[in-house]
Amino acid sequence: MPEKPKVTFYWCASCGGCEESVVDLAENILDVVAAVDIVMWPVAMDFKKKDVEAMEDKSILVSMINGAIRTSEQEEMAKLMRRKSQLVIAYGSCAHLGGIPGLANQFQREEILQYIFEESPSTVNPQKTRPERKVMTNGNAVTLPNFFNVVRALDQVIDVDYYLPGCPPTPKLLKQALDALLSGNLPEKGTVLAPDIALCDECPKKDTKPSDLKFTEFKRPHLVQIDSATCLLAQGIVCMGPATRGGCEGVCISGNMPCTGCFGPTSRVKDQGAKILSALASQVEAKDEKGIDATLATIPDPVGTFYRYGLPISLLRRKNF
Amino acid sequence: MLTAGEQSKTNTWEPRIVAFFCNWCTYTAADLAGVSRLRHAPNARIIRVMCSGRVDPQFILDAFSKGADGVLLGGCHPGDCHYMEGNYKALRRMRLLKRMLKDMGIEEHRFRLEWISASEGERIKTVINEMTEQVRTLGPLGLPKKFEEWDTEMEVLERTVNGKEEAVHA
Ligand code: SF4
Numbered sequence: 001m002p003e004k005p006k007v008t009f010y011w012c013a014s015c016g017g018c019e020e021s022v023v024d025l026a027e028n029i030l031d032v033v034a035a036v037d038i039v040m041w042p043v044a045m046d047f048k049k050k051d052v053e054a055m056e057d058k059s060i061l062v063s064m065i066n067g068a069i070r071t072s073e074q075e076e077m078a079k080l081m082r083r084k085s086q087l088v089i090a091y092g093s094c095a096h097l098g099g100i101p102g103l104a105n106q107f108q109r110e111e112i113l114q115y116i117f118e119e120s121p122s123t124v125n126p127q128k129t130r131p132e133r134k135v136m137t138n139g140n141a142v143t144l145p146n147f148f149n150v151v152r153a154l155d156q157v158i159d160v161d162y163y164l165p166g167c168p169p170t171p172k173l174l175k176q177a178l179d180a181l182l183s184g185n186l187p188e189k190g191t192v193l194a195p196d197i198a199l200c201d202e203c204p205k206k207d208t209k210p211s212d213l214k215f216t217e218f219k220r221p222h223l224v225q226i227d228s229a230t231c232l233l234a235q236g237i238v239c240m241g242p243a244t245r246g247g248c249e250g251v252c253i254s255g256n257m258p259c260t261g262c263f264g265p266t267s268r269v270k271d272q273g274a275k276i277l278s279a280l281a282s283q284v285e286a287k288d289e290k291g292i293d294a295t296l297a298t299i300p301d302p303v304g305t306f307y308r309y310g311l312p313i314s315l316l317r318r319k320n321f
Numbered sequence: 322m323l324t325a326g327e328q329s330k331t332n333t334w335e336p337r338i339v340a341f342f343c344n345w346c347t348y349t350a351a352d353l354a355g356v357s358r359l360r361h362a363p364n365a366r367i368i369r370v371m372c373s374g375r376v377d378p379q380f381i382l383d384a385f386s387k388g389a390d391g392v393l394l395g396g397c398h399p400g401d402c403h404y405m406e407g408n409y410k411a412l413r414r415m416r417l418l419k420r421m422l423k424d425m426g427i428e429e430h431r432f433r434l435e436w437i438s439a440s441e442g443e444r445i446k447t448v449i450n451e452m453t454e455q456v457r458t459l460g461p462l463g464l465p466k467k468f469e470e471w472d473t474e475m476e477v478l479e480r481t482v483n484g485k486e487e488a489v490h491a
């Protein structure tokens with residue numbers, strides 16, 4: 001029997017949701033397990049780094065890496081998986097765009113450590129103790145990785161072959177990607193494995209999307225009664241659909257929640273945040289500075305709203321200090 | 322305007338301002354300033370666009386990320402846009418962009434929106450001179466260089482882990 005192709009799943013700065021999405025393949029996961037040999041999957045199986053190190057370079061068919069890169073350990077593992085794999089897939093928004101962890105790019109490393117170890121409401125640490133990078137215990141050195149000042153998407157650290165978008169990717173897209181990989185029927189390198197068209201195009205509410213809007217106020221979704229039959233933008237709710245790639249089939253929209261942009265932009269957009277900023281602001285009704293500012297003030301956190309998942313790959317990458 | 326290479330040779334930094342001017346008003350005013358031999362700072366590199374409403378906020382971020390120290394956007398006065406609504410669209414976008422730039426740590430004076438009509442050659446001179454001096458006071462933004470500096474935190478790992486040196490502890 002020929003050897004089964006080797007596959008790994010690895011996680012970096014992530015919440016675990018992407019791992020969950022693999023399990024969401026439900027009974028299809030059995031076909032996957034039958035077709036491939038999983039040689040590394042920290043969340044589910046007990047393989048060690050040294051097992052991967054012992055493998056020959058390029059002996060793994062594909063590594064699916066989720067999570068952003070924010071520590072030296074994640075960087076090291078990503079580089080190791082790259083060396084051992086023929087293909088690397090950036091799995092999920094954090095690996096693809098930097099993701100939610102990428103919002104930390106609004107702060108300096110020291111600000112974050114200080115908040116976490118000293119200031120957060122649930123912290124009691126009068127001595128201001130911080131973890132040591134290296135401790136000796138029973139004659140063994142225990143080390144912590146370096147915590148970077150900049151959060152990065154996977155392709156800002158290693159070469160990436162494909163991107164599977166989503167927070168997390170849907171089982172359908174994962175299944176399609178796996179089928180393509182196992183059949184060898186692969187698209188061009190660098191492809192995002194989802195349709196290259198804005199979400200509005202596949203949105204169940206798209207027939208009610210007006211061609212011209214006149215915003216006087218942006219409403220927070222939890223403060224209004226949402227009409228489930230109508231486009232959210234038409235109801236004055238910030239929806240990232242116009243600046244976001246489709247492929248999720250509008251799962252959030254169907255649940256009456258606006259799109260927050262997790263699939264990232266289409267290939268024609270360089271900066272997802274600037275794109276939605278432009279689309280929303282240009283349709284404000286007011287014509288004078290004061291009126292415009294008053295309407296736009298109802299978007300209290302433009303960076304966190306427009307770059308919810310994509311700050312690390314945005315044109316500015318992080319806050320400038 | 323000096324290129325980055327020339328600047329490093331002479332080692333004197335000069336503000337680099339990218340100016341997007343609408344064809345019908347501000348660009349014509351810049352032309353007029355030239356024809357009238359008005360002297361103004363040589364720091365603005367002018368890009369002609371058909372309308373201030375054509376300037377996507379992505380262009381402005383792109384200019385900063387590629388090394389601009391300041392970005393100036395010029396269009397027709399309210400009511401005078403040749404495409405009716407273009408300058409209102411520009412104004413609305415730029416109000417929000419200004420706030421966002423501030424949140425991203427880019428100082429207010431690095432980005433400016435001005436309405437300058439075809440006959441206001443004098444105003445071109447004033448605005449460019451003023452902005453050049455404001456940006457000079459702020460100093461270089463230098464994002465391309467910062468991007469490089471940020472990424473040196475990864476090279477440390479190359480040296481310490483892959484090069485097997487003793488790790489530096491923070
Ligand atoms: S803006 Fe949002 S709700 Fe409206 S059509 Fe687009 S994705 Fe659907």
Ligand code: SF4
Binds near residue numbers: 244261
């Ligand atoms: S609707 Fe938007 S946020 Fe929700 S899954 Fe789709 S792309 Fe992601």
Ligand code: FES
Binds near residue numbers: 344372396401403404
């Ligand atoms: S044509 Fe000048 S701003 Fe529109």
